[in-house]
Amino acid sequence: MKLLAIVQSSEKTGNTMQIAEAMAEVAPLTIAELKDAAKYNLEQFDAVGFASGINAGRHEPELLKYVEGFEKAPKYSFVFSTSATGNYKKYNQKLIGLLKSKGSNVLGSFGCKALCTFFIFGLFGGINKGRPNMDDFDAAQQFIKDIETQIEKLKNN
Numbered sequence: 001m002k003l004l005a006i007v008q009s010s011e012k013t014g015n016t017m018q019i020a021e022a023m024a025e026v027a028p029l030t031i032a033e034l035k036d037a038a039k040y041n042l043e044q045f046d047a048v049g050f051a052s053g054i055n056a057g058r059h060e061p062e063l064l065k066y067v068e069g070f071e072k073a074p075k076y077s078f079v080f081s082t083s084a085t086g087n088y089k090k091y092n093q094k095l096i097g098l099l100k101s102k103g104s105n106v107l108g109s110f111g112c113k114a115l116c117t118f119f120i121f122g123l124f125g126g127i128n129k130g131r132p133n134m135d136d137f138d139a140a141q142q143f144i145k146d147i148e149t150q151i152e153k154l155k156n157n
């Protein structure tokens, strides 16, 4: 089992990277920063995850552009994000739709609340201080284990 997560996470907060790192503690997950994605052969992985913080209601534009540029999308994928509101069911839709339009089977979608220092929130240290927290990491680890289980079942069929 080989999983890859392609992650774009800001240097300032690094929330989404923290989530990816928590996942990698419990699953055979390689983490690639988006800027290094070209170094990886996506076809060598059983599933590829795509993740970033949410910017104006969707994933970061560079990540969306990267996925838009796929000639051949990974057969199996998953999506995650961190955001101020944690409303990932809405926010992840754009990226999920893009992956599906490229023929990828999106096995799951995850997200959680995280520190936001954007704009006036930064004046008082940000909102959601202490997030992601242990509960968020636990939920992220459960999510990636579920992805693994799904792939094992698909391989056995």
Ligand SMILES: Cc1cc2nc3c(=O)[nH]c(=O)nc-3n(C[C@H](O)[C@H](O)[C@H](O)COP(=O)(O)O)c2cc1C
Binding pocket: 008, 009, 010, 011, 012, 013, 014, 015, 016, 017, 052, 053, 054, 055, 056, 057, 058, 082, 083, 084, 085, 086, 087, 113, 114, 115, 116, 117, 118
């Ligand atoms: C320019 C900008 C736009 C953002 N837009 C949203 C948004 O639309 N909804 C939301 O819930 N959070 C929004 N946020 C908060 C980030 O999604 C949140 O802090 C995220 O965890 C950052 O991820 P990262 O640390 O991995 O880069 C925004 C933050 C910035 C800096």
